[in-house]
Amino acid sequence: MFEPKIVCFVCKWCTSAGADLAGTSRLKYSPNGINLRFMCSSRVDPEHIMWAFRQGADGVLVGGCHPGDCHYQDGNYRTQTRMALLRRVLDQLGIESSRLRLEWISAAEGKKFAEVMDNFSEELRKKGPLSLASKEMTV
Amino acid sequence: MKRIGVFVCHCGINIANTVDVDRVVEELRKDPRITHAQSYIYMCSDPGQELVRDTIKNEKLDAVVVAACSPSLHELTFRQASAEAGLNPYQCEIANIREQCSWVHEDRERATAKAVKIIKSIVAKTYLNESLEPIRVPINRRAMVIGGGIAGIQASLDIANSGYEVVLVEREPSIGGHMAQLSETFPTLDCSQCILTPKMVEVGKHPRIKLMTYSEVEEVSGYVGNFTVKIRRKAPSVDWATCTGCGECMEKCPVKVPSEFNRGLDDRGAIYVPFPQAVPNKPVIDRDNCVYYRTGKCKLCESTCEVGSIRFDQEDEIVEEEVGAIVVATGYETLPLQRIAEYGGGEVPDVIDGLAFERLLSASGPTVGEVRRPSDGKVPKEVVFVQCAGSRDPERYQPYCSRICCMYTTKHAMLYKHRVHDGQPYIFYIDVRTGGKGYEEFYHRAEEEEGVVYLKGKVASIFRDGDQTVVWGTDSLAGRNVEIRADLVVLATAVVPGTGVQDLAKKLKIQTGENGFLNEAHPKLRPVESITAGFYLAGCGQSPRDIPDTVAQASGAASKVTALFSKDEMEQDPMIAAVDEDVCGGCRVCISVCPYDAREYDEEEEIAVVNEALCEGCGACVAACPCGATQQSNLTDRQILEMITASLGEE
Amino acid sequence: MTRVAYYPGCALKERSAHLERPALGAAEKLGFELDELDSWTCCGAVPPPSEERIMNLVAPIRILKDVRDTGDEVLVTICDFCYNSLKRANHRVSTSDLDRKRVNAFLRENQPKRDYLPSTEEDYRDYLGEVQVMHLLEYLRDVVGFEEIAQSRSTELSGLRLAPYYGCVMLRPEDEIGLDSVENPTIIEDFLVALGAETVAYPYRTVCCGSYLSVSFPESSARLCSNIISSAAEKGADAIVVSCPLCFYNLDSRQKMISELYPGTKSIPILYFTQVLGMAMDLDISDLGFDKHYVDPEPVVEKALGSLKGGGSR
Amino acid sequence: MAEGADNETTPRLRLDREKVRGEFGKRLDSLSEQHILACYQCGNCSSGCPLAEEMDLLPSTVMHLVQLGQSEAVLNSRSIWVCASCLQCTVRCPKGIDIQKVMDVLRQMALAEGIDHFGPDQVDPRNAAEVPQPGLVSAYRKLST
Ligand SMILES: Cc1cc2nc3c(=O)[nH]c(=O)nc-3n(C[C@H](O)[C@H](O)[C@H](O)COP(=O)(O)OP(=O)(O)OC[C@H]3O[C@@H](n4cnc5c(N)ncnc54)[C@H](O)[C@@H]3O)c2cc1C
Ligand SMILES: Cc1cc2nc3c(=O)[nH]c(=O)nc-3n(C[C@H](O)[C@H](O)[C@H](O)COP(=O)(O)OP(=O)(O)OC[C@H]3O[C@@H](n4cnc5c(N)ncnc54)[C@H](O)[C@@H]3O)c2cc1C
Ligand code: SF4
Numbered sequence A: 001m002f003e004p005k006i007v008c009f010v011c012k013w014c015t016s017a018g019a020d021l022a023g024t025s026r027l028k029y030s031p032n033g034i035n036l037r038f039m040c041s042s043r044v045d046p047e048h049i050m051w052a053f054r055q056g057a058d059g060v061l062v063g064g065c066h067p068g069d070c071h072y073q074d075g076n077y078r079t080q081t082r083m084a085l086l087r088r089v090l091d092q093l094g095i096e097s098s099r100l101r102l103e104w105i106s107a108a109e110g111k112k113f114a115e116v117m118d119n120f121s122e123e124l125r126k127k128g129p130l131s132l133a134s135k136e137m138t139v
Numbered sequence B: 001m002k003r004i005g006v007f008v009c010h011c012g013i014n015i016a017n018t019v020d021v022d023r024v025v026e027e028l029r030k031d032p033r034i035t036h037a038q039s040y041i042y043m044c045s046d047p048g049q050e051l052v053r054d055t056i057k058n059e060k061l062d063a064v065v066v067a068a069c070s071p072s073l074h075e076l077t078f079r080q081a082s083a084e085a086g087l088n089p090y091q092c093e094i095a096n097i098r099e100q101c102s103w104v105h106e107d108r109e110r111a112t113a114k115a116v117k118i119i120k121s122i123v124a125k126t127y128l129n130e131s132l133e134p135i136r137v138p139i140n141r142r143a144m145v146i147g148g149g150i151a152g153i154q155a156s157l158d159i160a161n162s163g164y165e166v167v168l169v170e171r172e173p174s175i176g177g178h179m180a181q182l183s184e185t186f187p188t189l190d191c192s193q194c195i196l197t198p199k200m201v202e203v204g205k206h207p208r209i210k211l212m213t214y215s216e217v218e219e220v221s222g223y224v225g226n227f228t229v230k231i232r233r234k235a236p237s238v239d240w241a242t243c244t245g246c247g248e249c250m251e252k253c254p255v256k257v258p259s260e261f262n263r264g265l266d267d268r269g270a271i272y273v274p275f276p277q278a279v280p281n282k283p284v285i286d287r288d289n290c291v292y293y294r295t296g297k298c299k300l301c302e303s304t305c306e307v308g309s310i311r312f313d314q315e316d317e318i319v320e321e322e323v324g325a326i327v328v329a330t331g332y333e334t335l336p337l338q339r340i341a342e343y344g345g346g347e348v349p350d351v352i353d354g355l356a357f358e359r360l361l362s363a364s365g366p367t368v369g370e371v372r373r374p375s376d377g378k379v380p381k382e383v384v385f386v387q388c389a390g391s392r393d394p395e396r397y398q399p400y401c402s403r404i405c406c407m408y409t410t411k412h413a414m415l416y417k418h419r420v421h422d423g424q425p426y427i428f429y430i431d432v433r434t435g436g437k438g439y440e441e442f443y444h445r446a447e448e449e450e451g452v453v454y455l456k457g458k459v460a461s462i463f464r465d466g467d468q469t470v471v472w473g474t475d476s477l478a479g480r481n482v483e484i485r486a487d488l489v490v491l492a493t494a495v496v497p498g499t500g501v502q503d504l505a506k507k508l509k510i511q512t513g514e515n516g517f518l519n520e521a522h523p524k525l526r527p528v529e530s531i532t533a534g535f536y537l538a539g540c541g542q543s544p545r546d547i548p549d550t551v552a553q554a555s556g557a558a559s560k561v562t563a564l565f566s567k568d569e570m571e572q573d574p575m576i577a578a579v580d581e582d583v584c585g586g587c588r589v590c591i592s593v594c595p596y597d598a599r600e601y602d603e604e605e606e607i608a609v610v611n612e613a614l615c616e617g618c619g620a621c622v623a624a625c626p627c628g629a630t631q632q633s634n635l636t637d638r639q640i641l642e643m644i645t646a647s648l649g650e651e
Numbered sequence C: 001m002t003r004v005a006y007y008p009g010c011a012l013k014e015r016s017a018h019l020e021r022p023a024l025g026a027a028e029k030l031g032f033e034l035d036e037l038d039s040w041t042c043c044g045a046v047p048p049p050s051e052e053r054i055m056n057l058v059a060p061i062r063i064l065k066d067v068r069d070t071g072d073e074v075l076v077t078i079c080d081f082c083y084n085s086l087k088r089a090n091h092r093v094s095t096s097d098l099d100r101k102r103v104n105a106f107l108r109e110n111q112p113k114r115d116y117l118p119s120t121e122e123d124y125r126d127y128l129g130e131v132q133v134m135h136l137l138e139y140l141r142d143v144v145g146f147e148e149i150a151q152s153r154s155t156e157l158s159g160l161r162l163a164p165y166y167g168c169v170m171l172r173p174e175d176e177i178g179l180d181s182v183e184n185p186t187i188i189e190d191f192l193v194a195l196g197a198e199t200v201a202y203p204y205r206t207v208c209c210g211s212y213l214s215v216s217f218p219e220s221s222a223r224l225c226s227n228i229i230s231s232a233a234e235k236g237a238d239a240i241v242v243s244c245p246l247c248f249y250n251l252d253s254r255q256k257m258i259s260e261l262y263p264g265t266k267s268i269p270i271l272y273f274t275q276v277l278g279m280a281m282d283l284d285i286s287d288l289g290f291d292k293h294y295v296d297p298e299p300v301v302e303k304a305l306g307s308l309k310g311g312g313s314r
Numbered sequence D: 001m002a003e004g005a006d007n008e009t010t011p012r013l014r015l016d017r018e019k020v021r022g023e024f025g026k027r028l029d030s031l032s033e034q035h036i037l038a039c040y041q042c043g044n045c046s047s048g049c050p051l052a053e054e055m056d057l058l059p060s061t062v063m064h065l066v067q068l069g070q071s072e073a074v075l076n077s078r079s080i081w082v083c084a085s086c087l088q089c090t091v092r093c094p095k096g097i098d099i100q101k102v103m104d105v106l107r108q109m110a111l112a113e114g115i116d117h118f119g120p121d122q123v124d125p126r127n128a129a130e131v132p133q134p135g136l137v138s139a140y141r142k143l144s145t
């Protein structure tokens, strides 16, 4: 069966801590994603996401703190705007924008992290691999 | 070539049961960038750390990756171990294969593959890591306190008594804040002035406290440890250096304006001290109301003053103070009666607010402590108190609970009973909140011993009828609407942030919440710090609270300040933004995104620069920079791209 | 044989004789005698407060003073109502100076002529609350001891599932009665277990049966009793065990009305604790007064004793 | 009480100090030896009262109205007669108020004012012949003058 590859950009304070909680709670979820831990989701540059798709990612998750909870005040709002813009570009490039997910997952939401990973993996499984044609376009 | 060693932890069975650790090591050994790879049963144990140290030395490693549990657990452990072996600690990184791999997966095959990818992505990053030094910032061990209520007074005294200098900036002519207005304080009913005045005097005389009343903060620049604050010292029109505080001038002044301190229950002159126990006890001229300033004639005060201290031509002064930490203790105001139309909108003379009632109860107040109503000076026999006036009403007024009014209303009813034995107090309430030591007992006393009538329900309207003030409310416990023809009505108006706090917060670059109160860094774990380093919070400026809580928080803020001052310099994480001068085009996008104002524009070089002391390392500017001129130390774009590639593994 | 002063109260002499008779018999088997006072009056039964404050104390205190004057230190009573009024009056006299003075002043002036008591005014000694008022259950627990009872019983009541019912006045108010915890009493349970029976837990054991509302609002009492009975029955009780004549009446005789008003309610026998004791002590079944029941206790008695030994209910 | 006449109205209660701290409360306090003002309306008395379902005013409401000096309302209530004196409220009141005793005093006051009267004549004679004496004695003492 096709197993999608997912790159997860997670902030240190919320989403990565949430993923840690999923671990200490021994929740089980699909091992399709690899977490890359940044200080803040606002460090994520659209360039990084494009690169991930080009390098073979079938999906990208950006995880940050809930609005208002950003450790750096309003970093996540910036992320939100950037992601919205990027989605439009993705669609133009023929990459379904649903392959990019933005989720607010707090340090207390281990369960949510697991659910998101399962749910996103399943969705991408259904979608199938990101086609090469579109990968070419992003180059 | 950089020599990297990778240590894979079994964590007993915690990792090894799901991740085939031996296979992981085997895979890693195939990677040409990895010099050394091995596993060990418990990396964090003493022998585990010893292994890291020995290997660093024996294998001459330049960097280390420990694949183990979450970095939040042992990053520090292994960075220290690396440092002990002579490695720069920032050359040590953690790959999380426990919380984010072995514990959350069951398929051994896939978990093992994932662990390899996780480790390789960290190796990719580490390969490009630079050796960094923590940023050291010197600390100016001198504090500023803004606001001279009980919060500011307590914080100033605590800091000054710890041996540091304090600049206390108060907007009004005297310190004291609202506590100076209170009569007796719950739940012990000690006289507010009696416990406050000695502290005010102590502030006034303290050799390490520089008191600046009638002053406001104009501008703040700098960062934690090194602030420069510009303060406007408003002209009191009196030379305080020579003024003896004799008060003759005030006697002579022909002007009568309602006294703010006494909540308009009596008058003061244009030259005045707010209250007799003021510190400093020196008058100011209220230029808006002074006859001389308005018409050019009068100067009665000047001719009265024997020492010649009146200075009509005195001008505001701007002074600069250098401090390392700032405590914000700006306190509160109460919702104006005018805002509450259904309760008379401030038009019904015998409807007053809680602070006015405090003045009526106060022995030093306009009625010398006798309860007399404003309209005709009669002693009121039926007094209605209305709690939650403008609080807990998200639709029309303030959404939050003001937290102190339940208790002070109970106190008011009780003190009223002490003054007017045959009078009857009624309290309309939604809940009676008594969450403090001795508070519930205080409430019971009011009900049981003082015979206060408690009516659960809101008051619908208040209006005047003859010389009475009619209150229409409900008694939800009886299931009946009620009417009381009162002689006096006291509203427990909502506690709101002090005026001008928003402006001040902007100047300080600290945050306010949706209700305008100052925001703490974390409501539970960092309640006395602002999110911005170097700013501390105390008192009602943060949220409504009573005196015990205010004082406790002020002492908490003071101890945070003294903790900061216990060091000569601060160490800060060096993973911050840096600009490549050659690449920067000077577009200033970074300046607009930085939440900490750490980005400045260098006019001369026409590039943007980073203030290392202010940068918190969020990376927002790095992602925003259109030409890649800004990079984050040890998390550069190149590192990130390498990490992405490594995390995706080979096809 | 140990002897202890005993106050029966009006109910036990007539309508509730089957509460008293087994008690007297069982006491004898347990080696003590319930020695009825030579002369006694009504205990006053939950009188309302009056302006003079002490009128409601006069009857019980006169009784207690007589007990003291005859040289007794303990007074046992069986009926919960008598127990409540005697014990509360005693508590009041021991704790309130004013009430003590007043009631003694009154009694001094209105001393009844009793040939067996000294009658001159000079001989009047203030009653200070010296007598200890004990419920028979309390006496069995604290003086005789439930263990002793367990050893002396002749019949094992094993297999019998009994629901203790405390009602209201046996335990309340706690600070004045102090017989057992008002929220979680165990004295009847412990007593029944000592007799070898099983007890049934159900939530209504301390909820009032309606007491004297039986007189003024019988339907109210019926409603309350239907709750109690249904709850006990649902938990599989063979019978409910009571110690108060009014409880007995409301729970037993009211079952007629209950079955009319609440047709679903199961019928369940009501037993006095003394009857259960009597069975365990092998008293003659005809002395247990099972004929005074509205709901026939035969099935329980049979379950307890195997077969009906002699006599039996109607 | 909504079933009453269609045009029955409940006017605003007029509260004043004569009413709320007048003779009624004082007399009640003194007769019952309770301090009614200690009640803080927790409702514990009501929640445990086995007769609450049959009362027009919950025991705690009776206490509240007494605190407000509303003698008419309580003395004319059904609740004071329905109370079985079971003492459940009394043992549970967190403020140590003997509510049962207050009920007793209210009954006495009502009887004294001739408000409600329950006499031996109202007892079903068959009932009277069977009810144990303490029941009869209590009923007569509490419910009649
Ligand atoms: C009617 C009433 C009765 C109360 N009774 C009691 C009681 O009995 N017991 C009790 O514990 N609590 C009581 N409280 C609460 C008590 O008043 C507060 O807890 C306490 O005063 C808070 O002190 P503070 O220093 O935080 O604020 P404040 O007293 O408001 O002091 C703030 C100070 O900061 C100054 N300031 C504001 N903005 C600036 C600026 N921009 N620059 C410089 N200075 C500035 C103000 O002029 C003021 O002097 C009562 C409150 C009210 C309203
Ligand atoms: C059910 C419940 C829910 C709560 N929910 C919240 C919530 O949602 N939000 C919130 O802000 N607060 C909540 N709280 C309150 C919160 O638990 C407390 O505010 C907080 O835990 C108090 O911390 P503490 O350190 O003062 O006391 P504790 O947590 O009790 O710590 C005291 C420590 O001292 C140790 N100790 C005691 N005596 C000695 C001794 N003689 N020698 C050595 N050690 C000793 C104890 O073992 C203990 O470890 C909740 C409380 C409860 C009961
Ligand atoms: S380093 Fe972490 S994973 Fe390894 S043994 Fe210690 S706790 Fe477990």
Ligand code: SF4
Pocket (backbone or CB within 6 Å): B238, B242, B243, B244, B245, B246, B247, B248, B249, B250, B283, B304, B305, B306, B307, B308, B309, B310
């Ligand atoms: S200004 Fe002059 S008159 Fe006024 S208080 Fe000062 S010394 Fe006295």
Ligand code: SF4
Pocket (backbone or CB within 6 Å): B249, B252, B253, B254, B255, B269, B270, B271, B285, B286, B289, B290, B291, B292, B293, B297, B298, B299, B300, B301, B302
């Ligand atoms: S000059 Fe102004 S302050 Fe001085 S006395 Fe006249 S009005 Fe008052």
Ligand code: SF4
Pocket (backbone or CB within 6 Å): B387, B388, B389, B391, B392, B400, B401, B402, B403, B404, B405, B406, B407, B430, B431, B432, B433, B492
């Ligand atoms: S403290 Fe009491 S009176 Fe004040 S807002 Fe809160 S509930 Fe209302």
Ligand code: SF4
Pocket (backbone or CB within 6 Å): B576, B577, B593, B594, B595, B596, B597, B598, B599, B610, B614, B615, B616, B617, B618, B619, B620, B621, B622
């Ligand atoms: S990394 Fe964040 S805090 Fe630092 S300069 Fe950039 S935006 Fe400001």
Ligand code: SF4
Pocket (backbone or CB within 6 Å): B579, B583, B584, B585, B586, B587, B588, B589, B590, B591, B607, B608, B624, B625, B626, B627, B628, B629, B630
């Ligand atoms: S965003 Fe980049 S290019 Fe623009 S000023 Fe900042 S560092 Fe320079």
Ligand code: SF4
Pocket (backbone or CB within 6 Å): C208, D045, D048, D049, D050, D051, D052, D059, D082, D083, D084, D085, D086, D087, D088, D089, D090, D099, D100, D103
């Ligand atoms: S004594 Fe009366 S009011 Fe109290 S619980 Fe019993 S029935 Fe209810």
Ligand code: SF4
Pocket (backbone or CB within 6 Å): D038, D039, D040, D041, D042, D043, D044, D045, D046, D059, D060, D063, D092, D093, D094, D095, D096, D097, D099
């Ligand atoms: S239990 Fe006591 S305090 Fe509570 S409502 Fe009843 S009388 Fe009042």
